[in-house]
Amino acid sequence: MPVLDRFRLDDRRAFVTGASRGIGRAIALALAEAGADVAVAARDEARLNALATEIEILGRRAHVVPLDLANLESIEPAIDAAANALGGLDLLVNNAGVTYRAGFGIEDPAEFDRMFDVNLGAVLFASQAARPHLAAAGGGVIVNIGSIAGTKGTGLYGASKQGVHALTRGFSREFANDSIRVVALAPGQVFTDMGARVRANPDEMNTLLHHTAQGRVADPAEIASAVVYLASPAAAFVTGTTIAIDGGRDFFARR
Amino acid sequence: MIAPDPFRLDGRRALITGASRGIGRAIAESYAQAGARLALAARTATNLDNIACQLREHGAEVHTFGADLRDPEAPTRLVEQAAKALGGLDIVVNNAGDGGHDGLTLDAYRRMLHVNLRAPVLIIQAARPFLLESDAPVVINVSSVSAKLGGAEPYGPLKAALSSYTVGLAREWGKDGIRVVAIAPGVIETDMTAGYTSEPWWTDNLPERVALGRNGRVEEIAGVARFLASDAAAYITGAVIPVDGGWVHQY
Numbered sequence: 114m115p116v117l118d119r120f121r122l123d124d125r126r127a128f129v130t131g132a133s134r135g136i137g138r139a140i141a142l143a144l145a146e147a148g149a150d151v152a153v154a155a156r157d158e159a160r161l162n163a164l165a166t167e168i169e170i171l172g173r174r175a176h177v178v179p180l181d182l183a184n185l186e187s188i189e190p191a192i193d194a195a196a197n198a199l200g201g202l203d204l205l206v207n208n209a210g211v212t213y214r215a216g217f218g219i220e221d222p223a224e225f226d227r228m229f230d231v232n233l234g235a236v237l238f239a240s241q242a243a244r245p246h247l248a249a250a251g252g253g254v255i256v257n258i259g260s261i262a263g264t265k266g267t268g269l270y271g272a273s274k275q276g277v278h279a280l281t282r283g284f285s286r287e288f289a290n291d292s293i294r295v296v297a298l299a300p301g302q303v304f305t306d307m308g309a310r311v312r313a314n315p316d317e318m319n320t321l322l323h324h325t326a327q328g329r330v331a332d333p334a335e336i337a338s339a340v341v342y343l344a345s346p347a348a349a350f351v352t353g354t355t356i357a358i359d360g361g362r363d364f365f366a367r368r
Numbered sequence: 369m370i371a372p373d374p375f376r377l378d379g380r381r382a383l384i385t386g387a388s389r390g391i392g393r394a395i396a397e398s399y400a401q402a403g404a405r406l407a408l409a410a411r412t413a414t415n416l417d418n419i420a421c422q423l424r425e426h427g428a429e430v431h432t433f434g435a436d437l438r439d440p441e442a443p444t445r446l447v448e449q450a451a452k453a454l455g456g457l458d459i460v461v462n463n464a465g466d467g468g469h470d471g472l473t474l475d476a477y478r479r480m481l482h483v484n485l486r487a488p489v490l491i492i493q494a495a496r497p498f499l500l501e502s503d504a505p506v507v508i509n510v511s512s513v514s515a516k517l518g519g520a521e522p523y524g525p526l527k528a529a530l531s532s533y534t535v536g537l538a539r540e541w542g543k544d545g546i547r548v549v550a551i552a553p554g555v556i557e558t559d560m561t562a563g564y565t566s567e568p569w570w571t572d573n574l575p576e577r578v579a580l581g582r583n584g585r586v587e588e589i590a591g592v593a594r595f596l597a598s599d600a601a602a603y604i605t606g607a608v609i610p611v612d613g614g615w616v617h618q619y
Contacts, residue, residue, distance in 0.1 A: 185474055217537055218493050222440040222486065229481055233525060240520075241472055263528075266535030266606075269489065279528030282518030353518075 119347040123148035126199040126250075127344070128192060130182055130239065131209030133160035135305030136258060139333035140206055140340045145173040147341045149204065152195035154178035174199065182209040182235040183227050189242035202246035204344050207236040207277075208258040212307055213270040225269065232273035233280070240284055244291065252292025254344045257281050258336070259297045261359040274299070278355040285353030294352040296343045301359030302330040326361025374600040378403035380504065381454035382597065383447065385437065385491070386464030388415040390558035391510065394586035395461055398594045400428035404459065407450030409433045429454075437464055438482045443490035447498070457498035459597045462488035462530075463510040467560040468523055477522045484526045489533065492548075499546050508596055509534050509550040510589075513612045516552070527552075531608045538606030547605040549596050554612025556584040579614025 127144045131137035133155035141151045145168040153161050153168070158179040165175035176198045180191045196202040213228045215221075240255055247253030259281070263274030281297040288295055302308055302321055308330065311317050322328050339358050342348055382399050386392035388410035396408055400423045408416050413434030420430040431453040435446040451457050466483040468476045492507055499505035514524035515531045531550050538548040555578075557565050564570045565583050575581040592611050595601055 185477075217489075217533070217540055219486065219489055222490075225486060225489075226478075226481070229485075233529070234477055234481070234522075237472060237477060237520075237522060237525070238474075263532050266532045266537075266539070268536050268540075269529075269533065271536055272485070272529035272533040275532035276525035276529040279515060279518035280520065280525040282516075283520045283524055284518075286518075287520040 116347070120342060120345045121148050122204070122341065122345055125149040125203040125344070126152075126196070126201050127204040127206060128152045128154065128195050128202055128243065129206040129208060130154045130180070130235065132164060133157040135307055136300065136303055136333045136336045137206075137208040138164055139337040140208060142167060142171070143334065143337035143341050144204070144344070145171040145175075147345070148173070150174040150176075150199050152176040152178055152199060154180040154182070154191060154195075155209070156181050183230045185230055185234050185238050188235060188238045192239060192242040192246065196246040201250045202243060203250050203253045205239060205243040205247070205253070205255045206258070206340060207239055207255065209235060210258065210307070212310070213268065216268045228269065229273050232270070233276040236277055237280060240280070240295070244288060244293065247293045248291035255284065255288070255293065255295045256340050256343050257295070257297040259299045259355055261299045261301045261357055261362050264299055264355075264357065265362070281355060282353045289352065294348070296348070296351055296353070297355040298336060298339055298343070299355050299357045299359065300331060300336050301325060301357070301362050303333055303336060304330050305333060324362060324364055324366050325359065326363055326366045328367060329360060331358065331360060375595065375598045376402055377459070377594065377598055380404045380458040380597070381407070381456050382459035382461065383407045383409065383450040383457055383491075383495070384461040384463055385409045385435070385446075385487075388419065390560060391553065391556060391586050391589045392461075392463040393419050394590035395463060395593045396423065398587070398590040399459070399597065400426065400430070402594055402598070405429040405454055407431045407433065407454055409435045409446050409450070409464070411436050437487035438479060440482075440486070440490070443487045444494040447491055447494035451495075451498045456501055457495055458502040458504055459506050459508070460491060460495045460499070461508045461510070461593060462491055465510065468521070472521050480522045480526050484523070485529055488530060492537070500544060504599060504602075505545065506547040506549065506597055507537070508593055509548075511550045511552045511608060513552050513554045513610065513615055515608075516615075534608060535606050542605060547601070549601075549604060549606070550608040551589060551592055551596070552608050552610045552612065553589050554578060554584055554610070554615060556586055556589060558586060577615065577617060578612065579616050582613065584611065584613055
């Protein structure tokens with residue numbers, strides 16, 4: 114098979130969480146462009162409907178899943194319904210994530226719970242719920258969106274993302290028998306709504322760019338293209354690992 | 369003239385959670401031996417009677433507290449009680465943990481999120497004003513080799529979260545002189561691991577998994593915890609110290 118064909122995702126059926134905006138939206142569109150049908154899950158149904166139209170314009174099927182990932186009980190039924198609508202499932206992208214206002218502390222235990230539920234709990238339970246569908250398809254891929262914040266250690270948000278990197282390793286062992294690969298990406302700063310607070314703070318932004326070899330933030334498409342690779346047969350021997358896509362985040366990056 | 373022994377903890381005020389058995393109990397013993405004054409916590413205070421009696425017989429000052437760390441109010445209350453009893457705090461050891469080998473269920477996830485992560489964070493947060501008053505403040509979190517191994521259950525991922533948090537907090541609090549470190553034990557023979565540490569599927573594979581080819585003993589964690597709490601470790605912060613017999617396998 115020509116090498117570029119191994120990057121195709123023709124007729125794969127994908128489920129993408131947090132798809133209404135930012136990285137998730139870019140991932141959903143990239144997967145469709147690569148040939149996949151996509152179930153798009155998020156809270157904002159209006160945005161999902163608009164995205165579904167864009168996916169259909171690319172010639173693929175879209176399935177809209179209004180879903181609050183903090184509601185952990187609702188994840189399994191949503192994945193089952195999407196698999197039913199698409200006729201199966203080959204790919205799960207656990208992208209949904211929320212920032213955390215309180216940094217290293219806990220001001221409101223419910224806020225802490227919600228952040229961990231979306232960033233870590235939802236990944237655990239969505240992976241568990243997707244497993245039988247991916248196995249029934251003869252194997253599949255789970256791509257988790259972690260964060261360089263987890264690798265570096267940056268408060269409770271980073272902690273939740275380091276949890277994602279660890280569960281990626283664990284699930285890769287557990288799911289290998291079903292020919293399911295489990296991989297993670299650790300993006301650096303990406304130009305999204307979620308990163309707007311950081312971009313609005315010149316001091317924080319300068320420090321960040323100072324510690325990034327490329328001295329810029331990423332476009333969501335630069336994360337999405339890595340997801341296409343990891344989801345595709347081109348990455349058939351990649352599992353359990355976390356790949357940093359961070360423009361060269363390094364304490365000594367720029368002096 | 370010989371300088372004071374930097375490994376001693378004389379007069380240091382230490383709070384240790386999960387102190388009724390296993391690693392927590394061993395840490396309590398080693399701190400008492402080093403001269404520390406202790407506030408010990410466990411879910412049920414009476415479970416601490418035995419260790420408290422034993423340590424008091426050897427002249428240690430020991431206060432005991434019952435704290436159910438699943439309760440969001442309990443960690444802060446515990447810190448305040450402990451600091452009041454000891455007149456401050458120098459050492460906080462977040463040792464209590466839920467091993468939860470009951471698979472991936474919503475209940476297990478929530479319990480472990482609360483006991484293994486939320487409670488340590490709340491304890492650290494409540495302890496900060498006391499640590500700022502201390503001459504040698506240190507926070508020691510007990511993580512796990514599971515943080516690196518990961519897992520399809522919440523335990524490993526939540527330990528990874530605790531390790532990441534430890535590193536970040538060390539950076540955040542370094543300017544205040546508060547050290548924040550973690551210990552990542554391997555498989556230590558305790559009640560928590562009793563279900564498998566003597567099973568053939570585990571012991572038969574020990575030599576290829578662990579360089580030293582054996583399970584660890586609680587004293588082997590306690591010794592490191594004592595070192596990390598002492599002035600001998602005054603330049604160590606943001607470190608997650610593996611104490612695991614060497615998970616250095618080739619494969």
